[in-house]
Amino acid sequence: MSSQQKALIYPARFAPFKVETFPKPSIGPDEVLIKIISSGLNPIDWEIQKYGIFFLEFPAILGEDAAGYIDEIGKNVTSFIKGDRVIAQGLFNQYGGAYAEYLAVPAELVAKIPESMSFNKAASIPLAIGTAACANGIGLTPPWTPGGEGKYKGQGILVLGGSATVGQSVIQLAKLSGFDPIVVTASPHNEQFVKSFGATHVIDRHSDVVPELQRGFPKGFKYIYDAIGISSTQRIAWSVLASEGSLAVVNPLEDWLVTEIEKDKTKEVVYVYGIMYVHRDLGRGLFAALGEYLEAGKIKPTEIEVLPNGLAGVADGLKKLEAQLVSGKKLVVRPSETP
Structure with a gap:
């Protein structure tokens, strides 16, 4: 050989x-x-x-x-x-x-x-599901842990970039966790696509997103996952993040956001990147459950x-x-x- x-x-x-x-x-x-x-x-x-x-x-x-x-x-x-x-x-x-x-x-x-x-x-x-799973960094219990599946029934989550590969995985884990509504931003042509993963509400990412989210969800969101992570999506997320809320971002935080976090310490913001060799305990649990999720079609x-x-x-x-x-x-x- x-x-x-x-x-x-x-x-x-x-x-x-x-x-x-x-x-x-x-x-x-x-x-x-x-x-x-x-x-x-x-x-x-x-x-x-x-x-x-x-x-x-x-x-x-x-x-x-x-x-x-x-x-x-x-x-x-x-x-x-x-x-x-x-x-x-x-x-x-x-x-x-x-x-x-x-x-x-x-x-x-x-x-x-x-x-x-x-x-x-x-x-x-592999990388998309691992990065999505790192939402535990904002205090979310993974669905494969005891009591995790369905734990967040009736609570809302916002996913910015729902059609991105990470965004798709976040939607699926959010569905397993019981979140409802699962609100996502995406292009109109991807609306049915993201709904097939579990999204319940789709906001046109090309629209004036913040006012639309504020009209539909005036209390803001306790949990937000920014699966794009650029400055514009970080601004959207910060604008609609509720007091005591938590935000996960897939790219390093912009300087302006770091400054805002220093001003308002009630909100938690974390940069996530899902290499499971680094997040070993999380990865061990995820990959132990992932085969069954794939077989059952719960993760696609x-x-x-x-x-x-x-x-x-x-x-x-x-x-x-x-x-x-x-x-x-x-x-x-x-x-x-x-x-």
Whole structure:
């Protein structure tokens, strides 16, 4: 068996990506090796390259969404067998990322997928569901914990960016948690799409959102999840966040928002990013429950677009994400199709 693989290498800070032959990762006793069939693209990867964020050891392999087969099993692992169809997150550490043919990952951060679900679709799930789950950072009890499912029945939540992949996952977890209403912002053409995940009210994101939310929900929202995280959505969220309310944001907080938080300490605002290797206890519980959620259809994948040329197609795909040319779907590559 070859000890080499094709991988998309990020050789140095700000450097362009390159497809190279690279050592295949080895596994420890509590880990599994996944033969990746499909890898999902995420905006964080172009942000890492463009802005030089995160402390990485170079050369690095990025990519946070992997779907494939279990190829090797550590001696302590009893929850999987070789050939199981699974999903996992690529990680910014010694394990490497999903822009490769193989991924080594702790077995407790892996979930099985149904036979009926394609690997391409499954690759849309890992980072989005992990980032959505980080809403526990604003005090929400995850639905898979004792008493969590249905706990928030009758309480409202606002999701900014409902058609984004993270937004879709937030909606689904909110539905499992019993939230009602589940109010989201989205483009009108995505209204039925986000309602299919559990949204109850959809506000046109191109409209004057704040007055519309204030008219419909004059008390504001105790819980808000900003799945876009840019300055304009942070402003919307802050404007309709109720006193004693909590806001989760997927990007670092804008300076003006930090200033506002200092003025009003009754409101809680957190920046969330869902790498489950970092949020290990949360990730352990999430991935233990995720297989059953997927089998039951309680968590569903998003629409996908498969890019050509395998790993060699990632760079162009990330440019599309940076230019905001992707809406309501996940870009996916298949490493085996790399020239």
